[in-house]
Amino acid sequence: MSTSYFTNLRRGGRLGPLLALLAVAACSPFKLLKPNQRLLSRVEITGVKKQLDEDALKTLVQQQPNTQLPLPKLAIYQLGVKFYDSVKLRSKLRDIQSTYAARMQAAGTDSAKLGQLITQRERKAKRKQLALDKGNAIMRLGEPPAIYDTALTARTVQQMTTYLHTHGFFRGQVTATDTARFRRSLLFRILSAPGRVLPSKTDSLDRAKRYRRVVVTYKVDENLLFRYRLQPPFIPDSGVAAVVRQLQPASFLHENGRYNEDTVGLERTRLEAAIKNAGYFDFRQQYISYEADTSYDKGTVRLRMFIANPAPGQGHRKYTIREVRFVTDAGVGRTLRSATGDTLRRAGTAAALRDRPNLGLRTDTTVTDSVRFAAYQQKYSTKLLARKVLVRPGQHYSLANTVQTQRLLSDLDMFRFNTVGYRKVPDPPTTDSTSLHPVTGELLAVINASPAPKYSQTSEVGGTYVAYLPGPFLNLRLKTRNPFGGAEVLELGVRAGYEGQLTRVDVKEGEAPQAVHTTQLGATASLILPQFLVPFRTNHFLTRYNPKTRFQLSETFVDRPEYARSNFEFSFDYIWQKSAFHQYVISPVVLTLVNSYIKADSFKYQLNYLRDTQGSSLYRSFSKQIEPSFSFTSLYNSNDFNQTRDAHYLRMFVEFGGLTRHLYQDALKSGTGLNVYDFARLSIDYRRYHHLTPETFFVWRLNGGIVHALSRTYDEETKTYSFIVPYDKSFFAGGSTSLRAWQPRRLGPGGYTPTRSDGSRDYLTEQPGELLLEGSAEYRFPISGFFKGAVFTDFGNVWGLQERKETNPNSPNFGNYLRPGAQFQLNQFYRQIAVGSGFGVRFDFTFLIIRLDIATKIYDPTAPTTADKWALRNFDSSANPISFNLGIGYPF
Numbered sequence: 001m002s003t004s005y006f007t008n009l010r011r012g013g014r015l016g017p018l019l020a021l022l023a024v025a026a027c028s029p030f031k032l033l034k035p036n037q038r039l040l041s042r043v044e045i046t047g048v049k050k051q052l053d054e055d056a057l058k059t060l061v062q063q064q065p066n067t068q069l070p071l072p073k074l075a076i077y078q079l080g081v082k083f084y085d086s087v088k089l090r091s092k093l094r095d096i097q098s099t100y101a102a103r104m105q106a107a108g109t110d111s112a113k114l115g116q117l118i119t120q121r122e123r124k125a126k127r128k129q130l131a132l133d134k135g136n137a138i139m140r141l142g143e144p145p146a147i148y149d150t151a152l153t154a155r156t157v158q159q160m161t162t163y164l165h166t167h168g169f170f171r172g173q174v175t176a177t178d179t180a181r182f183r184r185s186l187l188f189r190i191l192s193a194p195g196r197v198l199p200s201k202t203d204s205l206d207r208a209k210r211y212r213r214v215v216v217t218y219k220v221d222e223n224l225l226f227r228y229r230l231q232p233p234f235i236p237d238s239g240v241a242a243v244v245r246q247l248q249p250a251s252f253l254h255e256n257g258r259y260n261e262d263t264v265g266l267e268r269t270r271l272e273a274a275i276k277n278a279g280y281f282d283f284r285q286q287y288i289s290y291e292a293d294t295s296y297d298k299g300t301v302r303l304r305m306f307i308a309n310p311a312p313g314q315g316h317r318k319y320t321i322r323e324v325r326f327v328t329d330a331g332v333g334r335t336l337r338s339a340t341g342d343t344l345r346r347a348g349t350a351a352a353l354r355d356r357p358n359l360g361l362r363t364d365t366t367v368t369d370s371v372r373f374a375a376y377q378q379k380y381s382t383k384l385l386a387r388k389v390l391v392r393p394g395q396h397y398s399l400a401n402t403v404q405t406q407r408l409l410s411d412l413d414m415f416r417f418n419t420v421g422y423r424k425v426p427d428p429p430t431t432d433s434t435s436l437h438p439v440t441g442e443l444l445a446v447i448n449a450s451p452a453p454k455y456s457q458t459s460e461v462g463g464t465y466v467a468y469l470p471g472p473f474l475n476l477r478l479k480t481r482n483p484f485g486g487a488e489v490l491e492l493g494v495r496a497g498y499e500g501q502l503t504r505v506d507v508k509e510g511e512a513p514q515a516v517h518t519t520q521l522g523a524t525a526s527l528i529l530p531q532f533l534v535p536f537r538t539n540h541f542l543t544r545y546n547p548k549t550r551f552q553l554s555e556t557f558v559d560r561p562e563y564a565r566s567n568f569e570f571s572f573d574y575i576w577q578k579s580a581f582h583q584y585v586i587s588p589v590v591l592t593l594v595n596s597y598i599k600a601d602s603f604k605y606q607l608n609y610l611r612d613t614q615g616s617s618l619y620r621s622f623s624k625q626i627e628p629s630f631s632f633t634s635l636y637n638s639n640d641f642n643q644t645r646d647a648h649y650l651r652m653f654v655e656f657g658g659l660t661r662h663l664y665q666d667a668l669k670s671g672t673g674l675n676v677y678d679f680a681r682l683s684i685d686y687r688r689y690h691h692l693t694p695e696t697f698f699v700w701r702l703n704g705g706i707v708h709a710l711s712r713t714y715d716e717e718t719k720t721y722s723f724i725v726p727y728d729k730s731f732f733a734g735g736s737t738s739l740r741a742w743q744p745r746r747l748g749p750g751g752y753t754p755t756r757s758d759g760s761r762d763y764l765t766e767q768p769g770e771l772l773l774e775g776s777a778e779y780r781f782p783i784s785g786f787f788k789g790a791v792f793t794d795f796g797n798v799w800g801l802q803e804r805k806e807t808n809p810n811s812p813n814f815g816n817y818l819r820p821g822a823q824f825q826l827n828q829f830y831r832q833i834a835v836g837s838g839f840g841v842r843f844d845f846t847f848l849i850i851r852l853d854i855a856t857k858i859y860d861p862t863a864p865t866t867a868d869k870w871a872l873r874n875f876d877s878s879a880n881p882i883s884f885n886l887g888i889g890y891p892f
Contacts, residue, residue, distance in 0.1 A: 153178065157175065276398070291306065581637055632654050642846060
């Protein structure tokens, strides 16, 4: 057979899915409709000006048409209907019930077997009932036809009108019109095109079909916008009035501002919190009301605030804290009695339940910094816990202090839960508590904290399949709470793996990459102290920022056929929270020690070849070096773990290393052989999460970084003084959280084409850079249940800032860069931005997100020829293979 036959066959195979999709799209959805039913085709909103939020109006639409992108949900549902048989399902459901009824009768009084049969019956019946209620699996992946409902349209008009009135458009109106039209399927229109040239008889059903597809248009008439005219508030309680006047500058309501009931609601919430913080324990938002008068002037709302008293002739009462009690082992006695009771019941000694242990009264009590601690046995430092309690005797009641105390105690990770409650102290008989100016009351603050388990451990055993080689791995982690009695957290971890990897460079000229097994061992230790470890006394001002001190140790050892490498790191960090979303980290001491041993001479030869011919700094990652540094990190993240909010993310990181190396550099080098370099490093990562609908998001990211050596260092390998950056401090592009169409750390630098010793392109060697610019844009959408999808585009690259030049005067490339195109240049870099796109699927289990992203290169600036730079021309080839990225969590 000829080659053209197989080529045509492959083309036909690629057209198969398209033909199948056209066949599904050709099926008329009207077959799913009953008589007099119509299909909602599109919803439009017109007349909205810049003063209104059109997206907010879209959320009020009660009925939406079927989803067409990224999947035609109605066509998928229609495909599932072809395999749906409700009669057969009901028959199977009856068979399940009768079969298990007989089996349960045969089981007799065997409770264990009966329980097992009931579980099996319910599981099978539940699956059949789900198929009866919502269709088979294909139908549930799609959507049933959106049958037009005039009642839902009327409800939408009502809600949109209410939205206008509550957002300052008191004279606004919304009207709805629906039009009917018939549009045949795409395939039918293509096949019937010749009939338009050759007239035929009119289909007698066409006229009836024209009214089966509906377009609903909501016309919004905003009319006049009303603005505030703030009137003096009416507050009969002078104490409350004084609090409101004092905090008036922080008000959300401003003169001549646009009327908005959402803003009024925010102001009510602000006032309630402010008044509670002033000591008014019993105050509620229901006491606050607003009167809006639109009859005063055109486009004007006279807004007056009223704060009512609890009862006629009775003012609001302030409260102070008389005593603060802290129970550090709440629920311990109850847990012990319950556990003992369960044990006695299992032993069949119900009469012995009377003898369950009773721990009695908490006799271990102490007073620290005016806080009274109580426990059966004090296990925590009361001095430290007292710093986390912002509620003190003699203070006025404060909601803010209460909430902050709960947050600080929760952040300790010492307690399962903690509550801060208040009890009113009974008044003396002569106390006046119901007059216009009642006497200040007293509260008893009670903090109950239930201890978390002292030890917790996690273990993970699994396998990997990399480079066509299987390999096992083991992870063990142990967390110890309060090991030294000061609410510390100690975490220990070990990891061992035997994994397959491809050779890092081509070991021999012309030889294909080989798969090898590598041994990876690692250990980590972390100790977190719930305070700043400083030589001076800290005050309660720092407590509000939840200060912590962290010590971290880690050791990683990798053993490959080519080399063995160990990496030891120690860090000493100060951590504090500016707010619930904003965290700062200062690391005054960061120490990294790298030690390597090259086993294979051929591998060393390749490293030297890359260094001499391409200026690659890969050889430096295998030298002995020590990296002392200090750093600062600012992290702002208003999102949650599952990224379900409209949020911002900004991480800024600054690091300086080796600033004092001139004091010890020569002695260290001569005594230990360790190199030390000085450098400055900056990185900024910004992400924006746009919440489009309850389940769809548009997310984008911009990430950049720069690293630069501060002075020259003598390089023994090249015999020159050069600006040297530690290899581990370089930037890399490519991978599952970067440009997903490229392999990890393999993109770039710039427009340079890495080559192997035989002249072919090098896709294996890491490509470090000193400047990173990259970004991503991703649209996330639901598919079915926990199964979600995404389409994305990534762009970016890395460049060098201190590229080496050819120094041999006899070379024809004398004075030129060893890596042409790798040096960052303002008039060239925008042409060297790599672009990749793809799609992904995510399994969102709430507590765990598993991600698979499939990507391909669109534009590859490192391609050797201009024609090859548009990589889609080489789709699914060695130059542009399909990249699969499997990971945990979202890429950003």
